[in-house]
Amino acid sequence: MTVTTQEHPLAQAPERLFEQHFASQFTAEKLTGLQTAFQSEHIVPLRNFCPPELLRPLQEEAFGIMDGHGVDRKFAFDITDGTPRQMTTVGQPVIKEHGPLVHATYFSPAVKTLLSQVVGEEVFTCPYAGEHYVISRLGKSGDTHGWHWDDYTYGFILVLQAPDYRDGGFVQAVPHTSWDKENPDVHGALLKSQVRSYAFEAGDAYVVKTDTTMHRVYPIRGETSRTIVNMTWASGDDLRREITHETNDALFGGVGA
Numbered sequence: 001m002t003v004t005t006q007e008h009p010l011a012q013a014p015e016r017l018f019e020q021h022f023a024s025q026f027t028a029e030k031l032t033g034l035q036t037a038f039q040s041e042h043i044v045p046l047r048n049f050c051p052p053e054l055l056r057p058l059q060e061e062a063f064g065i066m067d068g069h070g071v072d073r074k075f076a077f078d079i080t081d082g083t084p085r086q087m088t089t090v091g092q093p094v095i096k097e098h099g100p101l102v103h104a105t106y107f108s109p110a111v112k113t114l115l116s117q118v119v120g121e122e123v124f125t126c127p128y129a130g131e132h133y134v135i136s137r138l139g140k141s142g143d144t145h146g147w148h149w150d151d152y153t154y155g156f157i158l159v160l161q162a163p164d165y166r167d168g169g170f171v172q173a174v175p176h177t178s179w180d181k182e183n184p185d186v187h188g189a190l191l192k193s194q195v196r197s198y199a200f201e202a203g204d205a206y207v208v209k210t211d212t213t214m215h216r217v218y219p220i221r222g223e224t225s226r227t228i229v230n231m232t233w234a235s236g237d238d239l240r241r242e243i244t245h246e247t248n249d250a251l252f253g254g255v256g257a
Contacts, residue, residue: 014054014101018110021051026114034118042175042209044118045198049205050158054101059160059202061101062135062229069094070137073251076146080179080247081186083146083216090135091253099133105158106133106231115156115233118207123154123233128245131232134252137161138169138226144219147186149179150210151243153235158205163224165199171206172197174214189214 025048026034038044050058070088077083095102105111107125116122126132131152138144163169173196177189197218198206208215220226 014051014104015108015110017051017054018105018108022110022114025049026117031117035120038118038207038209039120040175041173041196042213043171043173043196043198043215044207045200046114046118046205046207048203050203052203055160055203058101058105058158058229059227061099062160062227065090065095065098066135066137066227069098070135071253075250077148077247077250079181079184080146080148081184083148083186085145085247085251086138086140086143087145087251088137088139088143089252092130092132092134093253095133095135099135102133102135102229105229111156112233115154115207119154119209121235123235124239126152126232126234127239128232128243128248130245130252131248133229133231134248135227135229136251137228138217138220141221141223142219143226144168145217147190147214147216148247149177149212149214150232151245151248152232152238153209153211154233155208155210156205156231156233157208158229158231159200159202159226160229161202161225161227162200162204163220163226167222167224168218168220169224169226170197170199170218172216172218173208175209176212177214178212179214186214 034044069090072088075085174193
């Protein structure tokens with residue numbers, strides 16, 4: 001059973017928990033290292049991002065939403081050179097209604113400040129509500145989120161469930177690449193650049209410069225699952241240009257408010 005934004009007993013508590021957790025977990029020295037890594041690789045893990053008191057409630061909320069509202073998707077997108085998407089998804093409008101903790105996480109000032117510090121510039125709420133937050137699950141052998149770029153500059157992914165890396169589900173990224181929607185070239189990007197791979201555990205997160213970092217989730221195998229919340233953040237430049245949302249709308253159902 002899911003609840004509305006107003007009903008959840010922790011709906012007003014996440015900000016305090018984020019502030020306290022970040023103060024101890026992301027010291028000035030650690031932030032300097034994260035900033036340096038992000039500038040080089042355009043993707044950086046945020047280990048133990050989630051306050052321990054919030055992890056189980058967030059899991060229960062997201063899993064309940066997924067079980068009640070998830071839609072199986074299977075596409076191969078020409079706009080990303082025919083790469084596959086095979087997963088179960090829930091879009092922003094449903095999450096806004098039934099996911100108060102996910103909503104509070106996205107609109108947390110502490111989260112916004114931390115992400116801005118890591119990427120080296122102020123990040124902004126995505127102007128397209130349909131990309132504020134979405135939930136996806138890889139739950140069947142072969143499920144994958146194939147190679148792609150994203151429309152806005154920054155993606156923040158909160159990992160709520162992850163398989164052992166031997167069963168796939170880890171993240172791969174190719175930084176310093178570009179997306180030509182009229183002539184996408186995934187294989188060219190792979191040949192020209194180094195692929196970096198990252199395994200995560202529940203409670204971890206990562207931030208990606210998604211417009212210049214081709215990335216994917218390696219296909220899972222066996223009886224396992226990977227469940228994440230993907231949150232989109234805009235750069236200042238994003239706010240001044242026209243951006244389309246083809247893949248988001250196909251995968252997650254599109255427009256919210």
